[in-house]
Amino acid sequence: MPELPEVETVRQGLAKWVTGRTIRAVEVHHPRAIRRHLTGDAHFIALLTGRTITDVSRRGKYLWFPLDSGDAIIGHLGMSGQLLMQPADAEDEKHLRIRFTFTDDGPQLRFVDQRTFGGLSVSEGGAELPDEIAHIARDPMDPLFDDELFVARLRAKHTEIKRAILDQTLISGVGNIYADEALWRAQLHGARLTDQLTKPAVRRLLAHIRDVLAEAIVAGGTSFDELYVNVNGESGYFDRSLNAYGREGEPCHRCGTIMRREQFMNRSSFSCPRCQPRPRTIRH
DNA sequence: ATAATACCCTGGCCGC
């Protein structure tokens, strides 16, 4: 499941492999992969053919490729999307959705996506920051992320803390895995209410979010299966460092209590019953 | 206005 560390790992790989290269041709193999490009595949292809990729940028879980035209390719991996560099003679992947070839006849860029929650689109004039993702908050690895603004906005909300840190308009890049990891480190249950947390408590949580994201980037991300890999098809190894996610029935790495799983926001949340007690207050 | 829910997808896995 690509969250910020996985997307950043992909970004770094792409930056090395596609920056400065000129697109010769684009093939769209599945319409759903460009469903967010509202003007259709012919227009998508026309905007890209002959253009040179000048950089690879990221905000949260979104990627974009600025082009020499001033436009940008926007990419989101969704649940199972992959952006792979492949030699031209490599066999097509079963779930190949979009293929880019380049004028240098070097490795192709392929968008592969089993569950089709991800996709690409072109943002006209979006090289600096596409309008389509301007509503996404800066992520905590961004030098311009405003810590105190985040603390204030979070505490102004009336919701559960896990919902808040998964809200990409408040802080971007955090998904279910790293949310559970950061909450475990901060010793907070995800159902704690944002407006009942102190400023220092929120600052501590933010520091843990930053730490866990940074450590995961160093590890190349978290891989449970073949659905997340870097541009060369390799898995990350942060799964070996997880303290919460997926650890139901196993002892807490801090206190030894057996970890629990709870249904939360229609997905699984993992926590320690002792280190992260449920709040006593009833939601209203 | 904000908050919470429904929906989109596929394939691996489980129990019968």
Add this chain to the structure above:
DNA sequence: TGCGGCCAGGGTATTA
């Protein structure tokens, strides 16, 4: 072995 049902969950549209 086959099959129905469940599960993974990011982002957005819809509902409350």
